[in-house]
Amino acid sequence: MVSHQTGSTMEMLLFAMVFLATSALSTSGVQIVRDGSRPPPPPLLPNLPWPASMQGQDDENYPTMLLSPAGGSTPALLERYDALHQMSPGIRRYNMFWNTFEIAASQAAPFACPVGGVLVPSNATQKKEQGYHRYHCYSARQLANFQTIFELDAKIGAQNAAIIYSAPAFYRNPNCTGFVFGKDVIKGGCAPMDDHMDDYEDYIRMLVDRWAPHYLKHFIVWNEVASAGWMDMSPLIPNRAGPNGSFPLTEAQFDLWVQKYADLMTRTGLVVANAHLEDAVMVWSSNDRLWERPLQREGEPLHTGVKNFQDRLWPKLSASGASLSTFAMAVHPYDPGNPMDASEFAPGAHPQRYTFATLGHIVNYTKQQLQKYKHMDPSSPAARPYLALFASEQGWPSPACCNDQIRSRNICYAHALSTSMDFMFGVTHNYFQDNPGGSEQGGQDYGLIPGNVSSDLRNGRGHPTFDAYNSTAPAVWEHSDTHFCCARFSVGCQTKHVHGVFDPVARTPVRNTYTESNADIGGGGSGVWLHGWAWDESAPLAGHDPVSVRIVVTGKASTTITVVANVSRPDITKTWDGGSAPNAEHGFHVFVPLEEVSTIENMGSTVDYRLSVYSLSPNSGAATELDESPRCICMGLKPCPCV
Numbered sequence: 244m245v246s247h248q249t250g251s252t253m254e255m256l257l258f259a260m261v262f263l264a265t266s267a268l269s270t271s272g273v274q275i276v277r278d279g280s281r282p283p284p285p286p287l288l289p290n291l292p293w294p295a296s297m298q299g300q301d302d303e304n305y306p307t308m309l310l311s312p313a314g315g316s317t318p319a320l321l322e323r324y325d326a327l328h329q330m331s332p333g334i335r336r337y338n339m340f341w342n343t344f345e346i347a348a349s350q351a352a353p354f355a356c357p358v359g360g361v362l363v364p365s366n367a368t369q370k371k372e373q374g375y376h377r378y379h380c381y382s383a384r385q386l387a388n389f390q391t392i393f394e395l396d397a398k399i400g401a402q403n404a405a406i407i408y409s410a411p412a413f414y415r416n417p418n419c420t421g422f423v424f425g426k427d428v429i430k431g432g433c434a435p436m437d438d439h440m441d442d443y444e445d446y447i448r449m450l451v452d453r454w455a456p457h458y459l460k461h462f463i464v465w466n467e468v469a470s471a472g473w474m475d476m477s478p479l480i481p482n483r484a485g486p487n488g489s490f491p492l493t494e495a496q497f498d499l500w501v502q503k504y505a506d507l508m509t510r511t512g513l514v515v516a517n518a519h520l521e522d523a524v525m526v527w528s529s530n531d532r533l534w535e536r537p538l539q540r541e542g543e544p545l546h547t548g549v550k551n552f553q554d555r556l557w558p559k560l561s562a563s564g565a566s567l568s569t570f571a572m573a574v575h576p577y578d579p580g581n582p583m584d585a586s587e588f589a590p591g592a593h594p595q596r597y598t599f600a601t602l603g604h605i606v607n608y609t610k611q612q613l614q615k616y617k618h619m620d621p622s623s624p625a626a627r628p629y630l631a632l633f634a635s636e637q638g639w640p641s642p643a644c645c646n647d648q649i650r651s652r653n654i655c656y657a658h659a660l661s662t663s664m665d666f667m668f669g670v671t672h673n674y675f676q677d678n679p680g681g682s683e684q685g686g687q688d689y690g691l692i693p694g695n696v697s698s699d700l701r702n703g704r705g706h707p708t709f710d711a712y713n714s715t716a717p718a719v720w721e722h723s724d725t726h727f728c729c730a731r732f733s734v735g736c737q738t739k740h741v742h743g744v745f746d747p748v749a750r751t752p753v754r755n756t757y758t759e760s761n762a763d764i765g766g767g768g769s770g771v772w773l774h775g776w777a778w779d780e781s782a783p784l785a786g787h788d789p790v791s792v793r794i795v796v797t798g799k800a801s802t803t804i805t806v807v808a809n810v811s812r813p814d815i816t817k818t819w820d821g822g823s824a825p826n827a828e829h830g831f832h833v834f835v836p837l838e839e840v841s842t843i844e845n846m847g848s849t850v851d852y853r854l855s856v857y858s859l860s861p862n863s864g865a866a867t868e869l870d871e872s873p874r875c876i877c878m879g880l881k882p883c884p885c886v
Contacts, residue, residue, distance in 0.1 A: 284665065285627075287525065287627065287628050287631055287668060288521075288522050288523060288524075288525065288569065288628055289522040289523075290456065290522045290523035291456075291460055291522070291523050291524070291525060293333075293668065293669075294333025294334050294401070294402050294668070294669050295331060295333050295400045295401075295717065296330075296331045296332060296333035296715070296716065296717045297333055297658060297661050297662050297667065297669060297670055297715070297717075298330070298331075298332060298333060298658055298661075298670055298712070298715040298716070299332045299333045299334035299335060299336060299401070299404075299669050299670055299671040300327070300330075300332045300334075300335055300336070300401075300671060300672075300674075300675045301335075301336050301337075301636070301671045301672065301673055301674035301675055302327070302332075302335060302674070302675040302676065303337050303338055303674075304674075304676075304678055305323060305675075305676060305698055306320060306323070306388075306391075306392050306395075307388060307392075308698075309323060309698060310388055310391060310392075313384075313387060314383075314384050314385075314386075314387025314388040314390070314391055315387065315391055316391050316395070319698055319699065320391075320395070321395075322698070322699035322701075323698050323699055323700065324395050324398070324399060325699070326699055326700035326701065326703075327399055327700075328399040329713065329716065330712055330713060330715070330716050331399070331400065331716045331717055331718065332399070332401045333401065333402065333669050333670075334401060334402045334403070334404050334461070334633075334669040334670075334671055335392075335396045335401040335402070335403055335404070335671075336403075336404040336405075336406065336461075336463075336635055336671040337389070337392070337403065337404070337405055337406065338406050338408065339389070339405040339406060339407060339450065340406075340408050340409035340431065341407065341408065341409055341410050341411060341414075341443070341446050342409045342410060342411040342412065342431070343382065343385055343409075344381045344382055344385050344386075344446065344449075345379055345380065345381055345382075345411050345442075345446060346359065346360050346380050346381070346382050346411075347360060347379075347380040347413075348411075348413040348414075349377040349378060349379045349442050349445070350377060350378050351377055351378070352378065353365075353366065353367070353378050354378060354380075356380035357380060359382060359383055359384060360380035360381065360382065360383065361380065361381050361382075361383045361386060362378060362379070362380060363375070363378070363379050363380075363381050363449050364378065373448065373452060374448065374517060375445050375448060376441035376442070376444065376445050377441060377442065377445060379442070379445055379446070379449070381449060386453070389454070390453075390454075393454060393458035393459070394458075396458070397457070397458060402460045402461065402669075403454070403458045403459050403460060403461070404459075404460070404461035404462075404463060404633070404635065404669075404671070405450065405459055405461065405462055405463065406463045406466065406529070406635070407446075407447065407450075407462055407463065407464050407465065407507075407511070408431055408432075408465055408466050409431035409432075410433065410434070410435040410439070410443070412430075414435045414436060414439040414442055414443075415430070415433040415434075415435065415436065416433065416434075416436055416477070416478060416479070418477070418478040419433035419434075419475055419477050419478065420475070420477045420478070420482060421433060421472075421475060422471075422472040422475070422482070422544045424472070424685050425684065425685035425686040425687070426686060429472065429473075430475070431466075431473075432465070432466065432470075432471075432472055432473040432474050432475040433475045433477075434474065434475060434476055434503050434504075434507075440506060440507075440510060443507065443510060444510045444513065444514060447462070447510065447511050447514040448514045450462075451514050451515060451518050451520065451524070452518070455515070455518065455520055455523075455524050456520050456523035456524050459524070460523065460524055460525065461524070461525050461527060461633065462511050462515075462524065462525070462526050462527065463527045463528075463529050463573045463633070463635055464504075464507050464508050464511055464526065464527065464528060464529060465504065465507060465529055466529050467529055467530065467531040467575065468504050468528065468529055468530070468552065469530065469531065469533065469546060469547045469548060469549045469551070469552040470531060470533075470544055470545075470546050470547075471483070471500075471544050471545035471546070471547075472544030472545075473531075474500070474504060476499065476500050476503060479496075479499065480492060480496040480499060480500060481496070481545065482544060482545055483541075483542050483543065483544065483545055484539040484540065484541055484542065484543045484544075484545050484546075485541060486541050487541060488538060488539035488540050488541060488543070489541075490536065490545070490547075491545070492545075497547070497555065498555065500547075501552060501555040501556055501559065502559065504528075504552075504556065505556060505559035505560055508526060508528060508556075508560060508567055508570060509560065509567045511526050511567070512526050512567030512568065512570070513567075516568060521568045521569065525569070525570075525571065525628070525631075525633075526567060526569070526570050526571075527570070527571055527572065527573035527633055527635070528553075528556070528570060528571075528572055528573060529573050529575075529635070530549045530552075530553070530572050530573065530574050530575065531549060531575045531577075532549075532574070532575055532576055532577050532578075532596050532597050532598070532637075533546055533548060533549060533594065533596055534548065534549050534550050534588070534594070534595040534596055534597050534604075534605075535548045535550060535551075535593060535594035535595045535596075536548030536551060536594060537594050537596075538594065548594070550608070553572075553608070553612070557612045557615075557616050558616055561612075561616035561617055569628045569629065570629070571609075571628060571629055571630070571631045571632065571633070571668075572605065572609065572632055572633075573632075573633045573634075573635040573636075574597070574602065574605060574632050574633070574634055574635070575634070575635065575636045575637050576597055576598050576599045576602060576634055576637045576657075577598075577637045577638070578598040578599070578637075578639075578653075579598075580639070580644050580645055580649070580653075581652075581653065581656065581816070581825075581826065582598055582599035582600060582653050582656045582657040582660055583598075583599070583600050583656050583660070583784075583787050583825040583826040584598055584600060584826060585598065585600040585601050585787070585826070585828075587601070588601035588604055599634070599637075599656070599657050599660040599661065600660060600784060600787055600826070602632055602634075602664065602666075602667070603664070605632065606630055606632065606666050609621075609629060609630055610626075610630065613626055613629055613630075617629070630666050631666055631667075631668045632664075632666055632667055632668060633668045633669050633670075634657075634661065634667065634669070634670040634671070635669075635671050636671065636672075636673045637657070637672060637673060638672050638673040638674065638689045638691065639653050639689075639691075640684075640685075640687035640688065640689050641687065641688045641689075642687070642688075643687050647691075647693065647706065647707050647708050648707050648818075648819040649818065649819065650691055650707070650708050651707030651708045651710065651711040651727070651731075652711075652731070652732050652817065652818075652819070654672070654691065654708060654711035654712060654715070654728075655711050655714060655715070655727070655728035655731075655732045655734050655735065656732070656734060656785070656825055657670065657672070658670070658714075658715040658720070658728070658734075658735065659728070659734035659735055659785035659786075659825075660784055660785055660787065662720070662735075662785075663783065663784050663785050664784075672691060673689050674689055674690055674691070675690065675691060675692060675712075676690045676691065676692040676693075676694065676696065677690030677691075677692065677693055677694035678690065678694055679694045679695070680694065681694060691708045691712075692706060692708050692709050692712070693706055693708070696709060707727075707731075710727040711727055711728060713726075713727065714726045714727040714728035714729070714735060715728065715735070719735075720735045721735055721736070721737055722737055723736075723737055724736050724737050724738050731819075732817055732825075733780055733786070733817070733823070733825075734780070734785050734786065734825070736780060739779070739780040739781040740779075740780050741777065741778075741779050741780070741858045741860075741867040742777065742778050742779075742780075742823050742824065743775060743776055743777030743778065743792075743808075743829075743856075743858050743867075743869040743870065744775055744776060744869055744870045744871050745773070745775040745854075745856040745869045745870065745871045745872040745873075745874060746773075746774040746775045746776075746871070747871075747874070747882065748771055748772075748773065748874060748876070748882040749772065749774060769836070769837065769838065769839055769880065770834055770835050770836040770837045770880075771834075771835055771837055771876065771880055772832065772833070772834050772835075773794060773831070773832075773833045773834075773835055773854065773856070774830070774831065774832050774833075775792070775808075775830070775831055775856055775869060775871075776808060776812050776815050776823075776824065776829045776830045776831065777790055777792050777808045777829060777831070777856075777858040777869055778790060778808075778823070778824045778825070778829040778858075779858060779860060779861060781860065781861065781862055782861045783861065785825065786824070786825050787825055787826055788861070789807050789808050789809035789828055789829055790807075790808055790829075790858050790859060790860075790861055791805055791806065791807050791808065791858075791859045791861075792805070792806060792807075792808045792831050792856055792857060792858055792859065792869070793805045793856070793857045793859055793866060794806070794833060794835060794854065794855070794856050795854070795855045795856075795857070796835060796837070796852055796853070796854055797852070797853045797855075798850060798851050798852040798853050798876075799838070799851045799852060800837065800838065800852070802835075802836075804833060804835060805859070806831055806833055807831075808829050808830060808831040808858075809828045809829070809830075810828070810829075810830035810831055810832050811827045811828055811830060812824075812827050812828075812829060812830035813827045815827065815829060815830070831856075835854070837851075837852055837876065837880060839879060839880050849877065849883070849886055850875045850876070850877055850883065850885060850886065851875075851876055851877055851878065851880075852875065852876040853873050853874075853875050853885060854872075854873055854874050854875065854876065855868060855872050855873040856868070856869045856872045856873075857869065857872070873885055
């Protein structure tokens with residue numbers, strides 16, 4: 244087992260080299276290298292390449308604060324982008340909430356916009372040529388803001404993704420209740436009324452006309468739509484759990500909910516198709532991690548379970564004549580505190596919830612839907628866009644989840660898992676940096692880089708979450724053994740290592756002796772229990788998956804036993820300064836039959852049995868001996884020094 248030290252001179256030099264190599268903004272093309280030395284995958288769509296890096300950012304607040312009053316660039320904003328450039332973000336994701344753009348209700352004829360508004364379309368000719376339904380007033384400042392931000396994002400090689408959400412109040416049902424989230428009453432989820440779906444379509448058309456596909460390449464439609472809080476159809480249907488948390492909807496009411504969302508998706512796809520951009524722009528559904536319907540209390544915002552919602556959405560989006568040619572799932576793999584935790588999707592675990600470690604289950608579900616509704620071979624090139632996942636929102640709130648040291652670990656682990664999945668398109672955590680006064684969301688701080696780090700990020704080094712983000716840059720990840728994520732958490736290393744310990748032979752739980760009769764566990768003869776743990780950085784899912792260990796017994800008798808090291812060992816899970824493994828399921832606990840050697844037989848011999856334990860490479864089968872191996876057994880089946 245190899246231990247790594249943090250803060251080495253080599254790490255500091257590497258950081259400086261990366262910064263110097265990327266600090267000057269350029270308009271030149273950015274090479275698609277993704278992460279490590281692996282070649283880039285083929286484009287997701289014919290004219291939609293994969294992002295230059297797996298790691299992306301939700302960094303809306305700071306650019307908005309640093310823009311000029313007219314929405315232009317400033318020296319402070321350029322300094323921030325110099326620092327962001329070194330991280331090579333693949334996707335920059337923004338809340339392009341509809342109500343922040345449209346400032347007055349639409350009209351059938353041109354009209355004078357309120358101060359600060361721009362009329363779109365500007366005249367009848369443009370309305371006809373571009374296919375608008377009505378005339379709209381959009382905020383000139385918002386348009387200028389995003390023009391500046393998108394131009395800067397393009398210069399650092401980042402694709403842009405928009406979350407389309409929050410209809411203006413004049414397009415919502417006035418009796419939509421919303422829900423309480425932390426200190427806020429959220430009504431952004433209130434769906435636009437049917438009479439205003441043309442207005443929604445026009446909003447998408449405005450975004451596409453201005454920014455797709457050169458800047459905007461991804462449209463995430465609404466937010467966590469299996470929740471009646473975030474996708475609120477009240478007062479048309481109930482939006483709260485019933486008595487004892489029951490599901491209060493009829494099938495017709497459930498269908499109304501799903502149909503409204505299908506309409507939002509297909510209207511988005513229709514605009515993309517009419518602009519002839521189906522081969523360059525992706526439309527994503529928005530899904531939280533509650534795969535099965537959660538246990539609820541009466542009065543809580545109703546949740547259907549993502550699978551139940553998707554079961555009804557797929558046939559609607561796949562129907563003959565549907566305008567949405569390609570779609571995929573944006574997922575929100577939050578977790579209980581460790582992205583490597585797979586326990587909530589383990590066999591028998593209900594209600595199921597996915598994390599980064601279990602997203603393969605979601606892809607398998609999509610494969611089944613493709614076969615059922617699209618009659619498509621999941622292994623075909625045509626299926627690839629549907630199988631992609633975009634982890635567009637997830638994070639580790641403080642203080643509810645963890646401190647910045649563990650949050651830095653989770654950034655590293657989430658990136659390690661994502662780069663090991665060929666279906667993961669990109670990642671944008673919620674969210675990149677705290678506001679200077681704290682980033683309140685539901686009463687928690689979600690910003691991963693502290694707010695006391697300056698906007699130009701120059702004093703970020705030494706903050707664990709900042710160092711973790713820099714480790715995930717493609718120029719660093721898997722190109723060094725000294726960067727933060729490798730040195731501290733053993734992921735993203737250029738050189739893969741095996742970790743493990745053969746624990747001391749312990750007294751047995753039945754007899755409180757070192758030996759145990761096999762009769763105590765349903766057999767005959769005697770033997771010893773052997774314990775330990777092992778994990779391999781080269782194992783699937785960045786070392787998450789268990790490896791096999793081989794136990795070799797020599798001496799008075801010889802035998803070899805091979806088992807999978809998948810017993811839960813919470814004590815070995817890596818923390819900031821303890822543990823080793825990314826998750827707990829790497830232990831072994833094996834009964835090895837051994838005959839007790841009599842005193843006469845033992846005369847002249849110190850060691851009766853030599854026990855050696857090896858981790859077996861999941862790739863080559865090569866054996867690596869664990870730390871503290873071998874261990875020896877002497878007369879009476881007691882542990883003794885190996886001499």
